[in-house]
Amino acid sequence: MPRPSELLKEMTRYLGYREPANMRTVFGASYRERKDLRPADPWDKGAWCDMFIAQCALAAGGKDMLAAVGDFAWTVAHAQWFKDDDRWHKGTAGIRPGDIVFFDWSGGGGIDAIDHVATVEKVRSARDIQTIDGNIGDACVRNRRTDAFVVGYGRPAYDGKPSVPNLSLTAVLAELGDAPGFPGTVKQGQRGANVRRVQEKLRRRRFPLGPAGVDADFGPDTKAAVRSFQTGQSLDPTGAVDKRTWVALWEARLTP
Template sequence: MRTLLGLGEPNHVQRWYQGRNGADYAGNPPWCDEAITWAAAHSQDPGDYKAVCPKGDRAYTVYHAQDYQRLGEWHIGTADQVHQAMPGDIVFFDWSGSNDLGAVDHVGICEVNLGGGLLQTIEGNTSDACKRRVRDASVIAGFGRPPYRNGPAPTPPKPGKAPRWPGRFITQPPIMTGPDVRQWQQRIRDRGWKITVDGAYGPNSEAICRAFQREKGLQVDGVIGPDTWRAAWASPVT
């Protein structure tokens, strides 16, 4: 979804959705849920599409919300529930302020839970573009929790500030997996390295780790220890 930030309309997401689902979606239709579907289908983890779109492509937000309800992954958008939302959750909105699935009229993805009942989201088709927004329970009808294979996406740290080292030396063999691997891969990718963000520390991740260590003057061992972890966040990404 971050790759869509700033996208206006009409756009390639709408054309892509029309190509998959027919002429009924031609022109400049509402595309907030089309953007969620597009992002899931273009994720580097092929399992994300099934997690986010369990019943297939969705452009109608009500049907998408109902998909999560049927799977038991629906969380109502009351104040005491919103604080439990995680990055990667799919957030559904009702501008009239209800928590009725049948009244849902907009959707985005949770990027950061800011606390205090506030979520930072990325949404398509908001003021005719894809933008970051901050929303609260007054307009959140609820959120669905996709069963991502690697768990929820980590909350992005503030620029230049390293998140806490996960407490284990990430190396291979055997191939190590987990959200901490995915978090490090995403940060390295944000820095411009061509790395697959799949949550699995395989040979390519190790090779990039070694190149990164050489660049930073660290011990070149292909192991993500505390020094290599901190170095990934030592300066802001430009």
């Protein structure tokens, strides 16, 4: 069963993600595959602020979380779904982390004019919130917002009980796509964002990372996971992420 902290934790893993040059996002591809939609381009290259929320919900808590948060590509339909389920409020009082917040950049305030959706990460005051947004400047970012353009909030049916993350092939698919630019060899002893990105791809491919998990610290457990991945891809099992390994972490074919 879902709780908001799980959703927000999953979203923070994507901070810094940028839409690739070909405009095909991992979130659009996942939504299309899940819904069995064709042709591909309108989804893979579509606006992804809402599909980002759906994918994070699926990865964080599986079908239970997705059912609570909503599985939508169109923000207007998503907001109306909350309203129809009596989980919609327009006032600023009672905002909570994990609420889904909908915006109209023209300031009109009607559901049918909604342009964007994000997730509340922190509430600083009734008129001052911090959000995690997908598809702002073609990236996933944190934002500090007032209520000036807020149409309303959806309250997912969280129940506070831990969820079981979905690590099925469907969830894994959306973590992958065209590899970003190679940053140089990533290897044992290093720390930082590139190590975290490698660990995330290994985690999504279900390679064990030891008790520390995804911690941005390339230690012996991460090296062992890299070697196992390289062996499965017929790459030289050095345990260091060279360019071929980097690309394969994103683009190699997945197996159940």
